[in-house]
Amino acid sequence: MAASGLHLLVLPGKCCSSFLPSKSPILSSNAILRYNTTESSPTIKKVDAVATSSLMDFGLYVAECMPKYVQKVQIVTGNELEVLVAPDGIVPVLHFLKDHHQCQFASLADIGAMDVPSRENRFEIIYNLLSLRFNSRIRVKSYTDELTPVDSCYEVFKAADWYEREIWDMYGVFFANHPDLRRILTDYGFEGHPFRKDFPLTGYVEVRYDDEVKRVVVEPVELAQEFRKFDLSSPWETFPNLRTLPAGTEEDLKATQTGPAKQ
Amino acid sequence: MGCTSHFTVVPRRWLNDTDKSTMTIVNQDTSLGILINSYSRAGFRLSNGMMAIGPIAIFPKSVLSWDVNTAEDINEESLSLFYTLEPKIDILVIGVGNPGQQVSSKIIQYMKEKHISLEISPTETACATYNFLNAEGRCVAGALIPPTQYRISEDDIASTKRRNRDMMKVDDFPIV
Numbered sequence: 001m002a003a004s005g006l007h008l009l010v011l012p013g014k015c016c017s018s019f020l021p022s023k024s025p026i027l028s029s030n031a032i033l034r035y036n037t038t039e040s041s042p043t044i045k046k047v048d049a050v051a052t053s054s055l056m057d058f059g060l061y062v063a064e065c066m067p068k069y070v071q072k073v074q075i076v077t078g079n080e081l082e083v084l085v086a087p088d089g090i091v092p093v094l095h096f097l098k099d100h101h102q103c104q105f106a107s108l109a110d111i112g113a114m115d116v117p118s119r120e121n122r123f124e125i126i127y128n129l130l131s132l133r134f135n136s137r138i139r140v141k142s143y144t145d146e147l148t149p150v151d152s153c154y155e156v157f158k159a160a161d162w163y164e165r166e167i168w169d170m171y172g173v174f175f176a177n178h179p180d181l182r183r184i185l186t187d188y189g190f191e192g193h194p195f196r197k198d199f200p201l202t203g204y205v206e207v208r209y210d211d212e213v214k215r216v217v218v219e220p221v222e223l224a225q226e227f228r229k230f231d232l233s234s235p236w237e238t239f240p241n242l243r244t245l246p247a248g249t250e251e252d253l254k255a256t257q258t259g260p261a262k263q
Numbered sequence: 264m265g266c267t268s269h270f271t272v273v274p275r276r277w278l279n280d281t282d283k284s285t286m287t288i289v290n291q292d293t294s295l296g297i298l299i300n301s302y303s304r305a306g307f308r309l310s311n312g313m314m315a316i317g318p319i320a321i322f323p324k325s326v327l328s329w330d331v332n333t334a335e336d337i338n339e340e341s342l343s344l345f346y347t348l349e350p351k352i353d354i355l356v357i358g359v360g361n362p363g364q365q366v367s368s369k370i371i372q373y374m375k376e377k378h379i380s381l382e383i384s385p386t387e388t389a390c391a392t393y394n395f396l397n398a399e400g401r402c403v404a405g406a407l408i409p410p411t412q413y414r415i416s417e418d419d420i421a422s423t424k425r426r427n428r429d430m431m432k433v434d435d436f437p438i439v
């Protein structure tokens with residue numbers, strides 16, 4: 001890394017930097033340059049090809065170990081491994097990832113869901129796992145529709161308790177064998193599942209205090225003004241440096257069912 | 264017996280001489296109405312000292328025995344009391360007994376048409392839900408069926424013994 005007109009020299013590992021006048025070019029090979037750099041833009045995440053390929057190898061290993069349930073393995077946004085499984089295989093795959101010696105994903109970071117109404121199985125259930133031993137993360141994704149229950153993974157990860165309650169409350173996905181599946185975020189008499197795409201932003205009911213009956217009453221929602229949808233796109237280009245970046249594509253590494261994908 | 268008392272901690276300002284925090288047990292506050300202290304296979308113990316045997320319909324100021332066998336047997340007639348009351352209740356908390364029991368979906372639909380919100384859950388959680396909804400001051404009624412399976416803690420066994428006045432007796436098979 002060569003540069004001229006160096007203003008600030010920052011050496012990693014030291015807390016203080018020396019402020020040099022512009023004529024003295026003392027550089028160390030791991031200096032981070034702030035100005036006049038010939039490097040590509042530092043705001044774009046660099047893809048580490050070695051890490052990505054070892055991640056892919058691990059994903060293929062998981063697919064080999066659980067061939068009955070794993071349907072697809074993909075790497076998204078450069079360094080996130082996703083394993084797509086059939087809904088019957090959620091608990092076996094999670095059990096494998098938690099207990100197998102080469103995996104040891106003992107921490108369940110999150111369970112989320114996604115509603116894509118155009119699909120037949122409209123809900124996607126997403127489990128984010130973290131391995132403390134190997135310092136890596138993995139995502140297990142599965143799918144279901146409105147009526148089919150999914151097996152709860154409470155016996156594998158105790159942390160799944162409230163996450164699954166949240167998904168039941170917000171999406172209406174029923175978890176079989178859950179110890180206590182009831183609402184967690186919505187009000188007690190609330191009807192509907194708010195995170196579904198067909199549930200409106202304003203909701204269906206509103207609450208107000210009625211002085212006549214001296215209680216809080218629930219009434220159908222009435223908007224004082226029409227609902228406004230703002231168009232937030234600006235006529236000016238916001239990222240001129242990224243003009244030449246390609247749009248997200250899905251690339252197949254091999255002829256098998258696996259491959260990296262940028263989404 | 265399961266216990267469902269609730270505790271509220273009210274810290275006083277440290278400028279006071281006493282410098283103490285206070286704690287009030289919601290179930291002991293009689294102004295909030297009748298709350299459920301504990302439940303068992305037989306029935307429910309209420310905060311006004313009464314014990315109700317069998318399924319109950321509970322309101323802030325009164326409690327009635329409810330003529331229903333299991334959760335599946337709940338029909339329009341058994342819920343007729345709740346929607347004919349004035350002032351109309353906000354929420355009806357239904358305790359179905361054991362966790363697996365279902366209430367028929369026709370009944371749920373029926374109550375929706377009558378504009379009564381339902382909160383259906385196993386009795387263990389329904390008792391607590393009724394308690395704190397009442398303590399918050401909402402118009403809530405409870406329709407509770409005693410559970411046959413529930414978790415017992417050592418504390419429950421001890422308080423039962425204390426009530427039966429045989430704390431000193433060592434029991435091989437504690438009956439709750």
